[in-house]
Amino acid sequence: MKKIQIIIIREYLIRVKSKTFLLSTLLTPLAFVAIAGVAILASSWKEDEAYQIFLQDETGVILPALEGKKGELQFISSLPEGKDLNSWLGEDKSHGYLKTDSTFLTADVPKAELHSSGNIPISLKSTLEDTLTRVIRNIRLAETGITAAEMKRITQEVKLKTLKVTEEGTERSSTGIAAILGYIMGILIYIFMFSYGMIVMRGVIEEKTNRIVEVIISSVRPFQLMIGKIIAIAAVGLTQFTIWIILLTTISAVTLPLLTKDLKAPPTTQSLPGGMPSEIPMEDQNQIAEEIATGVRQFDISLIFYFIFYFLGGYLLYGSLFAAVGSAVDQESDSQQLIWPITIPLMIPMMLLGNILQQPDGSLAVFCSIFPLFSPVCMMVRLASVQVPWYEIVASGVALILTFLLVIWLAGKIYRTGIFMYGKKPSIKEVARWIFS
Amino acid sequence: MNSTQAIPFLNIQGVTKKYATKVAVNALSLKIPPGVIFGLLGPNGAGKTSLIRMITGITAPDEGVVEIEGRAFKESDQQWIGYMPEERGLYKKMKIAEQLQYLLQLKGMTGKAALEATEYWLERLEIASWKNRKVEELSKGMQQKIQFIATIAHKPKLIILDEPFSGLDPLNSKLVEDIIHELKEDGATILFSTHRMEQVEQLCDEIALVDKGIVVLEGNVKDIRRRYRKSIYNIVLEEEAPLPPLKGVTLLSQKGDSYQIQLDSNLDARSFIQELNQTCHIQKVELHLPSLSDIFIEVVSQRKSK
Numbered sequence: 153m154k155k156i157q158i159i160i161i162r163e164y165l166i167r168v169k170s171k172t173f174l175l176s177t178l179l180t181p182l183a184f185v186a187i188a189g190v191a192i193l194a195s196s197w198k199e200d201e202a203y204q205i206f207l208q209d210e211t212g213v214i215l216p217a218l219e220g221k222k223g224e225l226q227f228i229s230s231l232p233e234g235k236d237l238n239s240w241l242g243e244d245k246s247h248g249y250l251k252t253d254s255t256f257l258t259a260d261v262p263k264a265e266l267h268s269s270g271n272i273p274i275s276l277k278s279t280l281e282d283t284l285t286r287v288i289r290n291i292r293l294a295e296t297g298i299t300a301a302e303m304k305r306i307t308q309e310v311k312l313k314t315l316k317v318t319e320e321g322t323e324r325s326s327t328g329i330a331a332i333l334g335y336i337m338g339i340l341i342y343i344f345m346f347s348y349g350m351i352v353m354r355g356v357i358e359e360k361t362n363r364i365v366e367v368i369i370s371s372v373r374p375f376q377l378m379i380g381k382i383i384a385i386a387a388v389g390l391t392q393f394t395i396w397i398i399l400l401t402t403i404s405a406v407t408l409p410l411l412t413k414d415l416k417a418p419p420t421t422q423s424l425p426g427g428m429p430s431e432i433p434m435e436d437q438n439q440i441a442e443e444i445a446t447g448v449r450q451f452d453i454s455l456i457f458y459f460i461f462y463f464l465g466g467y468l469l470y471g472s473l474f475a476a477v478g479s480a481v482d483q484e485s486d487s488q489q490l491i492w493p494i495t496i497p498l499m500i501p502m503m504l505l506g507n508i509l510q511q512p513d514g515s516l517a518v519f520c521s522i523f524p525l526f527s528p529v530c531m532m533v534r535l536a537s538v539q540v541p542w543y544e545i546v547a548s549g550v551a552l553i554l555t556f557l558l559v560i561w562l563a564g565k566i567y568r569t570g571i572f573m574y575g576k577k578p579s580i581k582e583v584a585r586w587i588f589s
Numbered sequence: 590m591n592s593t594q595a596i597p598f599l600n601i602q603g604v605t606k607k608y609a610t611k612v613a614v615n616a617l618s619l620k621i622p623p624g625v626i627f628g629l630l631g632p633n634g635a636g637k638t639s640l641i642r643m644i645t646g647i648t649a650p651d652e653g654v655v656e657i658e659g660r661a662f663k664e665s666d667q668q669w670i671g672y673m674p675e676e677r678g679l680y681k682k683m684k685i686a687e688q689l690q691y692l693l694q695l696k697g698m699t700g701k702a703a704l705e706a707t708e709y710w711l712e713r714l715e716i717a718s719w720k721n722r723k724v725e726e727l728s729k730g731m732q733q734k735i736q737f738i739a740t741i742a743h744k745p746k747l748i749i750l751d752e753p754f755s756g757l758d759p760l761n762s763k764l765v766e767d768i769i770h771e772l773k774e775d776g777a778t779i780l781f782s783t784h785r786m787e788q789v790e791q792l793c794d795e796i797a798l799v800d801k802g803i804v805v806l807e808g809n810v811k812d813i814r815r816r817y818r819k820s821i822y823n824i825v826l827e828e829e830a831p832l833p834p835l836k837g838v839t840l841l842s843q844k845g846d847s848y849q850i851q852l853d854s855n856l857d858a859r860s861f862i863q864e865l866n867q868t869c870h871i872q873k874v875e876l877h878l879p880s881l882s883d884i885f886i887e888v889v890s891q892r893k894s895k
Contacts, residue, residue, distance in 0.1 A: 158694045166683065363678030367739065370645045370672040371695040373664070572648075 155372045159380030160387070163355070167388045177392050181399040185407075202226045203276055205266075206240070208251045217287045224279060245270030250280075262288055331509050334536035337459060338505055338529045345466045345528060346498060348389045349474035353487065355381050356478030356567075365571045374568035378479075379560070382471050386464060393463070397456070458535050465552040466528030470494060472556070472563035476583070479570030486577050493580065501529035512538040522548045524555035562587055596659050598623035598778045599644065599747070604653035606639045613639035615802035616653065621780065621795075623658075626773055628793035628810075629782040630881075632889055636802040637782050638675065641749055644780070645672045657747075668697040671745035675752050675782070677736050679724045686711070686720040689739055696743040706742040714738060714764065729756045737765060741772060748772060749780045754788060766792065786882035796881070798888060806888055814878040817887070820852040821877040827870035835864060849877065 167173055207227045209215035218227040231240050241247050249267040256262045266272060266280065293303055356378070359365045368377055477490045501508075501520060508517040512534045520530035521540070527548045534540050569586040570578075597620035606614040614636045621627045631637050642648045644655055646667050655662045680688055686707050693703035711717040714734045724732060733756050741748055750769070754762045769792065773779055781793060789796060790810060798806035806813065821841065829846045837853035838861065852861055862874055879887075 155695055158691070162691050166680075359678075359680075362681060363674070363676040364680055365678065366647065366674045366676065367672070367678050367692065367736075368695065369647050370670065370674075371667055371692070572642075 156376050156380045156383075159372070159377060160384040163381050163384030164387050167351075167385065168391060173388065173392070177395050178399075181396055181403065184400070185403055203246045203248060204228060204244075205248045205250050205280075206231055206237070208249070210254045211252055211257050213257070213291060214252050214284070214287055217290075218283070224276075225283065241267065241269045248272070252284075257288070257291065330537040333455075334509060334512070334533040335505065337455070337536045338501070338508075338533040341459065341463055341466060341532050342498065342502055342529050344389060344393075344463050345470050346495075348385055348467055349470045349494070351388075352382055352385050352471045353474040353478035354484060355385070356475050356571075357481065357484055357487075360479065360571055360574075361482060369571070374571060375564040378472070378475050378564055378567045382468065382475060382560075385471065386467055389463065389467065390460065393460070455536055459532060461549065462528040462532050462552070465524075465549070465556055469524065469528075469552070469556040469559050470498060472560040476563035476566040476570065479567040480573065480578050480583050480586075482574060482577075489577065490580060490583065497525040501526045504530065505533060508533050509537065518544060522551055524548075524552045527552055565589075596623075597621055597656075598658060599780075600656040600659070601640075601644070602654050602656065604640070604643055604650040604655060606636075606643060606648065607651050612802055614643070614650070617799070617803055618653075619797055619804055619807065621778060623778050624773065624776055625794040626769065626779045626781055626792050628789040628796035629780055629799065630784075630786075630789060630796055630885060631799035635799045637799055638751070639802075640799065641672070641674075641751065641780070641782065644747075645670055645749060647672075669743075669746045671696075671740040671743065671748045673736055673740040673748075673750045673753060677732060679732060679735060679739075681725040682723055684721050684723055685716075685727070685735055688724065689735065689742065692739045693743050696745075698743050703743075707738070710738040710742045713768070730758060730761055733757055734761065734765075737768075741768070744775075745777065747778050747780065749782070751782045752784070753781070754783075754785070786880060786885060790881050798885060800889055800892055805892060806884070810881065813884065814881070817879045817884045818876060819879065820854060820856075820858070821879075822850055822852070822858065823873075823875050823877050824848045824850060824865075824871065825873040827872050830869060833865070833868045835861065837861075846872075 202222075202224060204226050205228070207215050207218065207229065209229075215227065215229055218225075219229055221227070231237065237249060241249060245268065247268065250264055252262075252264050256264060262284070264284070266277070289303075290300060293300065298306075359368070359377075365377070473494045474491075477487050477494065480490055481487045504516065504520060504526075507514070508520065508530055511517055517530065517534055520526040521534050522531075522544065531540070531545070531548050535545075565587045566583055569589055570583070599619075599621040601617060601619040601621075603616045603618055604614055605612065605616050617636070617640065629637055629640070639648075643650045644662075646662060646664060657666055683691075686704070689707040689711075690700065690703045693706060694700060698706065708717070708720075711720050714737070716731055716734055719727065719731065724735065727735070733753075737750075737753060740750065748769075753765060753769075757765060769779060769781075781789070783789060793810055795809050796807070796813065797804050808816075824847070826846050826848070832840055832843075832848055832850070837856040839851045841849040841851055843849075852858060858876075862871070865871060
């Protein structure tokens with residue numbers, strides 16, 4: 153045990169003290185924040201320039217409903233002094249000419265043509281269609297005697313509130329946020345298992361190509377070296393994870409209030425009366441803010457413990473397989489032909505993520521969250537998004553522990569033969585034979 | 590010598606190691622007395638490395654046992670074995686002092702003792718100023734010295750050195766050689782594997798020649814050389830003169846006033862010298878002992894032709 157401890161300390165310190173560790177630990181949360189920032193910026197980005205439309209209105213009722221409004225679309229009734237239509241359209245790509253003829257009001261399907269010297273963006277086309285549709289609808293409603301307020305009542309959509317029943321009682325749940333959280337957790341655990349597994353493999357290959365392995369094995373057993381390395385790299389992962397949690401909590405403690413305040417604030421672009429709606433109605437925006445707040449409030453601290461458990465379990469399972477592959481090859485590029493039996497089961501849960509998120513309690517999801525090769529990703533997704541029965545968690549945990557113990561033992565057998573094999577690239581069949589040698 | 594033969598330091602009995610395609614070591618037995626420098630010789634692929642790995646406990650023999658001081662090898666014996674493999678290996682990105690301290694701790698030294706030993710030996714081998722450099726910054730010869738320190742600094746009772754002088758200049762070779770003698774004086778048993786026969790003759794007390802997984806020749810270096818002598822004499826005359834033709838004598842070579850001759854096996858050396866003395870002035874006559882290199886070539890090529 154003393155020797156494993158010495159190995160763990162070296163393997164841990166050499167990695168934690170490296171520049172790569174420092175950079176990836178600090179830059180990853182920053183990258184997260186940057187991506188989120190870009191996404192928020194992009195969603196709130198509005199083209200400053202308005203699209204000017206010269207509307208030749210033969211019906212006489214459409215133009216008055218639209219003229220003089222501010223917004224993305226500006227309608228004008230006449231061309232500027234001394235310009236003819238063609239030269240006006242030609243001077244700016246954001247100039248358009250629209251003609252509504254007298255049949256526009258009466259036709260079953262009102263049709264009109266928009267002319268422009270440039271390509272018309274799809275969003276503009278649909279905004280314009282929506283705008284005209286509303287104008288026509290309001291005019292037609294007025295003809296039948298229904299007011300806009302009555303119409304709103306008629307077309308009102310049903311709002312559904314989701315509640316989660318737990319042992320502690322009923323509380324508001326946020327299905328959307330829970331699913332997103334589940335998705336993120338699943339992806340994170342996958343990335344963790346994969347990248348730290350690769351670090352184990354590289355470490356093993358490095359010792360083999362350096363030829364130091366023979367010196368070390370003259371002092372310790374191969375299994376001690378392998379397990380020491382695997383444990384040390386797990387500790388590196390946990391260190392990194394802890395730093396990230398601290399960084400992200402700090403960052404989100406600062407930014408989240410700002411973010412939700414921003415969402416709750418009245419939209420800056422007012423909806424045009426009877427005309428264009430802003431993209432999300434105000435009450436919906438409030439609801440999203442509330443959902444995020446609920447999601448954050450509801451974030452179960454136990455999820456972090458589950459995350460650590462499934463990360464460790466999955467990592468020990470796959471990490472020892474990566475170690476076995478590393479021991480069998482002389483350089484990383486040779487690992488390709490041996491590594492697919494590891495990468496395929498690692499990736500399958502990622503392909504099933506969509507299904508599992510849609511039916512987190514379906515039989516596929518339940519199976520995958522217990523089957524030890526898939527459970528780290530799949531159970532994490534379920535734990536984040538639904539209430540998983542305790543016996544399923546126990547079954548999944550026990551299966552995972554038993555499997556990684558078995559796999560570590562098998563990997564150790566491959567490892568102790570593999571580290572002394574140089575030269576030819578072994579086949580999977582050969583590697584499997586080492587287990588029994 | 591007699592007392593040491595009673596309890597060999599290392600007693601290898603009928604050890605066999607098989608790999609998928611070949612038998613590397615085949616029921617090999619060997620006794621190594623304590624406190625000697627023992628040369629393990631043999632052509633490439635003879636099974637030396639496989640044998641060494643079983644002695645160091647890196648691999649276990651398929652059959653047979655390795656006994657140390659009269660008892661079976663156990664894992665804790667690794668503590669007092671120092672092994673310098675032929676393929677050197679160090680962590681390239683690790684600082685020298687840290688690396689040595691780590692390797693010595695794995696041999697059971699405490700952190701403090703390992704550090705002290707590291708500093709002492711870095712000083713001894715004249716590389717103390719490099720202790721905070723990374724291994725990749727060192728020349729091959731310097732890395733060799735680091736590896737040597739890692740092998741001996743925990744005061745092992747058994748030191749196994751595979752080609753310890755390769756890559757060292759004559760000055761550093763001398764430095765290492767002196768330390769090897771010193772370690773022997775301190776009671777260590779040294780197992781020395783090399784292809785450089787002149788070093789074996791110079792350094793080793795006893796040798797074993799291994800070929801195709803078995804010991805083909807074993808014993809004291811001087812005894813072996815005597816055993817393989819072939820009635821060849823080196824003669825130096827007072828002055829350069831043609832050697833008189835004598836019955837049963839073949840002239841092998843002549844260089845100035847030095848001659849090398851071979852006598853027929855039935856001829857007595859003394860009567861030949863008397864006969865020669867009547868016609869020439871002899872300055873010196875000596876029995877020519879074959880070098881280990883000659884013996885090595887002879888034994889191995891004989892076995893090949895069989």
